Amino acid sequence: MAHSLQRLLLVRNIQWTITKQSICVIPALNSSYNKTFVPPNPDPKFYKDDVPAKDDELSQKNIKPAPSDQTYSCFYDHELHRFEKIVLRKGNSVQTRQLIWRTFEEIKCIQLKKYNAADEDEKENIELNPLKIFHQALDNAKPLVDVVSVSKGGASYRVPVSVNPNQQLFFATKSIREELWKGKPKNAAALRLAKELLAAYNNEGGAVKRKLDLHKEAHANRAYANLLHG
Amino acid sequence: MRNVRSMSDFTKHRYENVADLGHASYIENIRCDESDPTNHSMDDVSLMYTIPVEHYKRMSPAKWNNKAFSHRFQRMCSAFGESCLMIRKPGLELVNYLKHTNPEKAVNRYIIHGKTGCGKSMTLQYALHYCMSNNWLILPAYHFWDNVKFNYHTKLKRKGELTVSQFNKDRLDQPVYSLKWLETFGWLNQKLLGEIKTTTKYIWSKHESSEEGTSLSALVDLGKARPRHSTDVIGCIMKEIRLQDHTTMPSVLVAVDCINAAFGKTLMKYDGKPVTTDQLSFMCNFKKILSNDWKNGAVVGALDTLGLRQSETTDLVEGEHPYDLLGREGFDLLDPHILIHVQPYTDQEVLAQLAYYKDCKWLIDRSLTAAGEAEIIQLCGNNPADITNYCAGLY
Incomplete structure (x- = not known):
C-alpha cells in the first residue's frame, strides 16, 4: 500500500528545477528533490554580503526553495516558530500566536517588577529578555537520551536510544504543553505558560522533572542498550 | 567562501545585528519635570509626564474593576512602578x-x-x-x-x-x-x-x-x-x-x-x-x-x-x-x-513613545535596532493603541 502511494505521488509531482541561485518561495514536497539538491539558507544577509564567485562550491549546485512559513522579519525565531506549531490546537494559529504574545508580556511584567524591587548589585543577574528566557527554559527541558519499547523473545524491554536535536525540541515542548493542559485551570493560559517557562528557566517545575525521570529510566535500563542492534 | 555546510545550519540562525541602533535610542529628552497639567505648554508636546501616585490611586482605584484606564495600561504602570501620560496637542x-x-x-x-x-x-x-x-x-x-x-x-x-x-x-x-x-x-x-x-x-x-x-x-x-x-x-x-x-x-x-x-x-x-x-x-x-x-x-x-x-x-x-x-x-x-x-501620532511622537519604552526596559535588544524599529512603525502606522499592543509581547 505504502509503495503504491509513493509511486503515485512521484508521478503526479512536478519536479521543480531551479536554474538560477535565488530565494524561491514555492512550497513543494521534499520527495520531488534529488539528493543533489542543497537545503536553503533563507537569510538576506547571507545573499547580500557573500557575493557568488565562479569557483564557488554552490555555483554548481541546485538549491531547494525556502520553507513557505518562514519570514524575513527580524523578530523571527526558528525555535519559537516550531514551539508555536506544536502547541497548536485545531489549526487555530491566531489563538496560539496571541497566547505566545501574552506569555511574553506576562514574563516581562514579572521580571520588571523583580528588577525594580531589587538592589543595584542584583539587577545585573535578572534576565529581562523573554526570548532568552524561553530558549534557556527549552534547553533545560531537553533530554539527552530517549527510551523506546522493543519486543524481543516474547518480552518487551525499555531500551535507551540517542536523540537528534529535532526530537529533543519536540520532547521539551510536549512536556511544557502537557503541564499547560493539566488539571483544572485557575488562571489564564498565558499566565500558566509564563510561570512554567520561568520555572524551567530556574531548573524547576514539571517539565524539568519529566526530563529527569526519563534520564533515570534510561540509566536503570542501560543493560538493554545493545538490544536494538543485536 | 560559500559552501554546502553554511547552507545546512539555517535553523540555528539568530538575529545578531545590534550594532546599528534605531532613531528612538538617540532621543535624550524624554520626560517632563512638571507633573501638573496646568503648567504644560506647547513646548512640552511629545514629552511624558508622571501622574503623582496619590492622584493615580484616586483616578483608578485597585479595589473595584474600574475602567478609567485600559487593562494593559494599568498592568504596565504596576510593572514600571510609575504612571506616565504623553502630553499631546x-x-x-x-x-x-x-x-x-x-x-x-x-x-x-x-x-x-x-x-x-x-x-x-x-x-x-x-x-x-x-x-x-x-x-x-x-x-x-x-x-x-x-x-x-x-x-x-x-x-x-x-x-x-x-x-x-x-x-x-x-x-x-x-x-x-x-x-x-x-x-x-x-x-x-x-x-x-x-x-x-x-x-x-x-x-x-x-x-x-x-x-x-x-x-x-x-x-x-x-x-x-x-x-x-x-x-x-x-x-x-x-x-x-x-x-x-x-x-x-x-x-x-x-x-x-x-x-x-x-x-x-x-x-x-x-x-x-x-x-x-x-x-x-x-x-x-x-x-x-x-x-x-x-x-x-x-x-x-x-x-x-x-x-x-x-x-x-x-x-x-x-x-x-x-x-x-x-x-x-x-x-x-x-x-x-x-x-x-x-489624530494619530506624528512621527516625532512615535519615536518618543518608543524611547520611553526603552527607558523603562519594556523594549530590549532586537526591537531597538534600526530594522526592528522600522518594522514596528511599518506595521502599526502611527496608531498609539496598535503600538502599545504590538510592543507588549516584543523582545
Missing part, C-alpha cells in the same frame, strides 16, 4: 478651554472624536487630571456601555439587575451599577464632598429622610448602605449640582467616556420586553446634566466605536463623525458643542 487644547470657563454662564460641551485607538479616552483622563489638581468636582462615567448592557455569564444575575424605581414607577433602577458609581464618585472627590450642603429636604421612605443642609458625603454613605435608594441618591446629587451657584459649589466636570452609548439601544429585558435608555432612571438623570441649562462647569464626552461591534442589536454605523455615532436624538441634545479631533 488635543489635550492641551481641551485644558486651555477649561481654564477659561466662565462660572456665571451656561456650560460648554466638548466632544472628543477620532479614529479608534488614537487616544480619545486618554485625552479625557488628561483633562480629568487637570480638574482634579484644581479642586473641581468630578462626575465620572467610564465605559458607558456597561450601563446599557450587562456582560454577565449567568441569566439569574441579569434578571436581578433591574428593579422598579421608588420615585417614578415607570422607570427602572440598576442598584449594582449605581452602587459602583457612588463608590467611584465618593473616592474621586473625597475632600470636597464634606463641604457641599443640600438645599432642600429629601424623603426616601416613611421612616427615612435627610434634612436640609446635610453634606453630600452623608448622602453617598446613605446610598451605599441602602442599595434600594442608591439610584435616587444619584438623581439628588445631580439635581443639587444643577441648582447651586459657584458661591456654594466648586466648578463641576462631567467626564463621560463612550457618550454615544446613552443614545443607542440596550441589550436588557424586563418582563420579556426590551428596555429603552429613556426607561432607565440613571440614564434620564445623566441626560439632564448633559444639557446646557445649568452653570458653573463643563461637559466632556468621548465617542467610542468598539462597543458598537460587540453589541448585536445596534445597526451598522456609516462613519465616525459625531452625527453618525450620536444619532439624531443625541446630536440635538448636545447641539451647540465644540469638537476636539484626536
Whole structure:
C-alpha cells in the first residue's frame, strides 16, 4: 500500500528545477528533490554580503526553495516558530500566536517588577529578555537520551536510544504543553505558560522533572542498550 | 567562501545585528519635570509626564474593576512602578478651554472624536487630571456601555439587575451599577464632598429622610448602605449640582467616556420586553446634566466605536463623525458643542513613545535596532493603541 502511494505521488509531482541561485518561495514536497539538491539558507544577509564567485562550491549546485512559513522579519525565531506549531490546537494559529504574545508580556511584567524591587548589585543577574528566557527554559527541558519499547523473545524491554536535536525540541515542548493542559485551570493560559517557562528557566517545575525521570529510566535500563542492534 | 555546510545550519540562525541602533535610542529628552497639567505648554508636546501616585490611586482605584484606564495600561504602570501620560496637542487644547470657563454662564460641551485607538479616552483622563489638581468636582462615567448592557455569564444575575424605581414607577433602577458609581464618585472627590450642603429636604421612605443642609458625603454613605435608594441618591446629587451657584459649589466636570452609548439601544429585558435608555432612571438623570441649562462647569464626552461591534442589536454605523455615532436624538441634545479631533501620532511622537519604552526596559535588544524599529512603525502606522499592543509581547 505504502509503495503504491509513493509511486503515485512521484508521478503526479512536478519536479521543480531551479536554474538560477535565488530565494524561491514555492512550497513543494521534499520527495520531488534529488539528493543533489542543497537545503536553503533563507537569510538576506547571507545573499547580500557573500557575493557568488565562479569557483564557488554552490555555483554548481541546485538549491531547494525556502520553507513557505518562514519570514524575513527580524523578530523571527526558528525555535519559537516550531514551539508555536506544536502547541497548536485545531489549526487555530491566531489563538496560539496571541497566547505566545501574552506569555511574553506576562514574563516581562514579572521580571520588571523583580528588577525594580531589587538592589543595584542584583539587577545585573535578572534576565529581562523573554526570548532568552524561553530558549534557556527549552534547553533545560531537553533530554539527552530517549527510551523506546522493543519486543524481543516474547518480552518487551525499555531500551535507551540517542536523540537528534529535532526530537529533543519536540520532547521539551510536549512536556511544557502537557503541564499547560493539566488539571483544572485557575488562571489564564498565558499566565500558566509564563510561570512554567520561568520555572524551567530556574531548573524547576514539571517539565524539568519529566526530563529527569526519563534520564533515570534510561540509566536503570542501560543493560538493554545493545538490544536494538543485536 | 560559500559552501554546502553554511547552507545546512539555517535553523540555528539568530538575529545578531545590534550594532546599528534605531532613531528612538538617540532621543535624550524624554520626560517632563512638571507633573501638573496646568503648567504644560506647547513646548512640552511629545514629552511624558508622571501622574503623582496619590492622584493615580484616586483616578483608578485597585479595589473595584474600574475602567478609567485600559487593562494593559494599568498592568504596565504596576510593572514600571510609575504612571506616565504623553502630553499631546488635543489635550492641551481641551485644558486651555477649561481654564477659561466662565462660572456665571451656561456650560460648554466638548466632544472628543477620532479614529479608534488614537487616544480619545486618554485625552479625557488628561483633562480629568487637570480638574482634579484644581479642586473641581468630578462626575465620572467610564465605559458607558456597561450601563446599557450587562456582560454577565449567568441569566439569574441579569434578571436581578433591574428593579422598579421608588420615585417614578415607570422607570427602572440598576442598584449594582449605581452602587459602583457612588463608590467611584465618593473616592474621586473625597475632600470636597464634606463641604457641599443640600438645599432642600429629601424623603426616601416613611421612616427615612435627610434634612436640609446635610453634606453630600452623608448622602453617598446613605446610598451605599441602602442599595434600594442608591439610584435616587444619584438623581439628588445631580439635581443639587444643577441648582447651586459657584458661591456654594466648586466648578463641576462631567467626564463621560463612550457618550454615544446613552443614545443607542440596550441589550436588557424586563418582563420579556426590551428596555429603552429613556426607561432607565440613571440614564434620564445623566441626560439632564448633559444639557446646557445649568452653570458653573463643563461637559466632556468621548465617542467610542468598539462597543458598537460587540453589541448585536445596534445597526451598522456609516462613519465616525459625531452625527453618525450620536444619532439624531443625541446630536440635538448636545447641539451647540465644540469638537476636539484626536489624530494619530506624528512621527516625532512615535519615536518618543518608543524611547520611553526603552527607558523603562519594556523594549530590549532586537526591537531597538534600526530594522526592528522600522518594522514596528511599518506595521502599526502611527496608531498609539496598535503600538502599545504590538510592543507588549516584543523582545
